[in-house]
Amino acid sequence: MAIDIETKKKLAEDWQNAFPHLSLYSRNKLYKVVGPIVIGLELIKLPYDDEYRPHFVAYPLWEKNLKECFDYPFILQEFHNDKNLQYNIPYKEAGKTLLGDVVEKINIQSPIKFNGDVSIHFLLHRLNQYAEKAPMLSNKNTLSFGHFLEAKMKIALYVNNEVANEILTKIKNHRWDGDHFKVFNIDVETWLAELSEEAKNPESFFQKIQMNKAERKISKLKSSGIMI
Structure with missing residues (x-):
């Protein structure tokens, strides 16, 4: 109805x-x-x-x-x-x-609180807690979990390159199911190389964020920051 x-x-x-x-x-x-x-x-x-x-x-x-x-x-x-x-x-x-x-x-x-700024370390801690409970992330070697860790890395990259590189190292050392990635036409080694390049040269990463934030529907939203 x-x-x-x-x-x-x-x-x-x-x-x-x-x-x-x-x-x-x-x-x-x-x-x-x-x-x-x-x-x-x-x-x-x-x-x-x-x-x-x-x-x-x-x-x-x-x-x-x-x-x-x-x-x-x-x-x-x-x-x-x-x-x-x-x-x-x-x-x-x-x-x-x-x-x-x-x-x-x-x-x-809620994994992330709605009021006020949040520290990067506390935010990553809450994301880890979410990952332990989320049904769609129960299999830790699939593309879904890979994309989640990628999101963690990029959130860290926004404020602290050192923390981002620590997460990137964990991603690179993780045992991934390459066959599962191939189902979605993604090669694990290519994906890892692209993450490494983005962490090394994040200019395009920041440009895309600023471009999307400038969109009218996003620019009118309330906002808060992530602290180091």
Whole structure:
């Protein structure tokens, strides 16, 4: 069943009021910029139900254009209540007081906090915690995990080349499943060489971030920084 425009407007207002550190990107997406990434919440409709689930998301800003940046999040996490069940929230609740329990659990369970600047070491620590629990990262030698470590390296590269090189060394020494990479037409050695070159000569990396940040939909978002 399609959700009417008025309900979507009320829903967006509810979530904007509950999370004032985020900006409304669209009626079901609230984002902010943190250094070289975009983080936030997406309210994803459940198929065949008039309910939705909030998800934490994180996207890179170092791809060659904004469309590619938002192709797929490198973090996608649902939230759970005290019974470890995912939240299924009825659209009919839009315009009413958002359940305090939902907001509380989101603030506790989000891998990256929405308010204030964050240190690079604390951010990487939270990313490590996420990687240990995320189902899609359970296999540590696949392309999915490789892209996640790549994101970690590039977040570090944005503020501290030494930390980025430490992560790069771990990536290069990791045992990857080359056959799994080939399914996606990616050669492991070529991928590693490209990461090494980007860490050595990051000018293009920074240029792409600044270009994407200058896009109108990104430039209007609230933002915070990553500290060394």
